[in-house]
Amino acid sequence: MAFHFILQRLDSPGSYDRILSVDFSSAFNTIxxxxxxxxxxxxxxxxxxxxxxxxxxxxxxxxxxxxxxxxxxxxxxxGSPQGCVLSPLLFSLYTNGCISGHQSVKILKFADDTTLNGFISDEDESAYRSDMDCLVSWCSMNNLELNSLKTVEITVDFRKDPVPLPHVILCDSSVTSVESFRFLGTTITGSTSGNISSLTKKAQQRMYLRCCYSLHSAEKVIGCSFPSLQELYISRTRDVQPRLQPTPLILEMNSFSPYPLARGSSPSGPGPHATRTVSSPL
Known part of the structure; x- marks a missing residue:
């Protein structure tokens, strides 16, 4: 949801997004x-x-x-007991009234994990900073203590010529700007590429486990054993690679000039990630 909110708005020229990852001191103990x-x-x-x-x-x-x-x-x-199954739900209900007062700012919460997402256009950060002040006041009224030392912020800025942004002050302390942070098991980065790499790595791991499970299930049904994925890789890829020699046709294909890039695209920009899997002969 956070990425959807960010990316759907950053198509506007001259816009960027500031994400504040809020940390509470002993969140469950202060209810x-x-x-x-x-x-x-x-x-x-x-x-x-x-x-x-x-x-x-x-x-x-x-x-x-x-x-x-x-x-x-x-x-x-x-407070609520630590480790109690009911504690995250009670904290979510306790903070249910903490909402944003502007359409350009979203407060995303899951138990004690909270982010303040501010969409900035024309370098007008008044709504973002106003909601930040409201968050501090709301926490003070509801016995919640913000930990400004562990609260961090990242900026998602795809502008061609970004300028340094002023630091955010939270509870009389300057908030640290970071390149990435973890939110609900997902790595959020300023370029969004870190999240794509993490998801690609997880997908590769899941596909490997799925292939292993399929082989194991097939062995039970058929009643015979199959080579492992490592053996398939060695026999089909690693041992065959030294015998592959460049042919004149391949050398001739390499002499072609690369296809011109589309207007506005960058060779170093983020591109699509593809994952290839080699399945068993089943």
């Missing part, structure tokens, strides 16, 4: 049950349900065990 109860009530959650959740989060007895040593237990009425 206030009373505030959560009000938010669940606004979402039309049944009274019995949010009463049960409130009771679950208040007066929890916790202690710390380190080897043979055990601390005294204490009652805790703030």
């Amino acid at each position: 206030v049950p009373a505030l959560l109860r009000d938010k669940l009530s606004q979402l039309n959650v049944p009274d019995s349900m949010y009463s049960w959740i409130t009771d679950f989060l208040t007066d929890r007895r916790q202690l710390v065990r380190l080897g043979k040593h055990v601390t005294d237990s204490r009652n805790i009425s703030t």
Whole structure:
């Protein structure tokens, strides 16, 4: 969704996108049950349900065990237990009211993973910075602490002559600009090529495992063994390669001049990625 929002708007001339990856300090530990109860009530959650959740989060007895040593237990009425299946859902409901006030800015959230995506045109960053200030104020009102030291930002800028952009200030600290960061298992980069390379690598791994599974299943059905993928590669590709010699026809084909590039394209720009798989004789 983040890439779709970015790429569909960057076709406009003179535009770029700034993505702020927000980090919360001890996100699940800062949930206030009373505030959560009000938010669940606004979402039309049944009274019995949010009463049960409130009771679950208040007066929890916790202690710390380190080897043979055990601390005294204490009652805790703030936050949600770490490792609890319910905690990510409760945090998502807790932050449901944190939304953008401008069409050019999107706030994408999944549990405590949050990004602020600002589409900038004509170098007007007022909407992006306004929503950033609103995010800081909203977090302060809802007992959430932003970690400005771990919050990072990348810029997706495909302009021909990009200019240095002013730094973003979050909670009186300058946000670090990075080339890439991880969001929900995906690597987001300023050029978007890192994500394509990562997806291509994952696709190659999945196809290899799929081929291995197909061979293994065929062996069970037929009742005989087949050569492994490594053996197929050695017999069909590696051992055959030294015997392949350039022919006069191939040398003549190499003398052709390359096909001219389309207008506006760049030989170093991002291009399509293709993946080729060599299957078994099945």
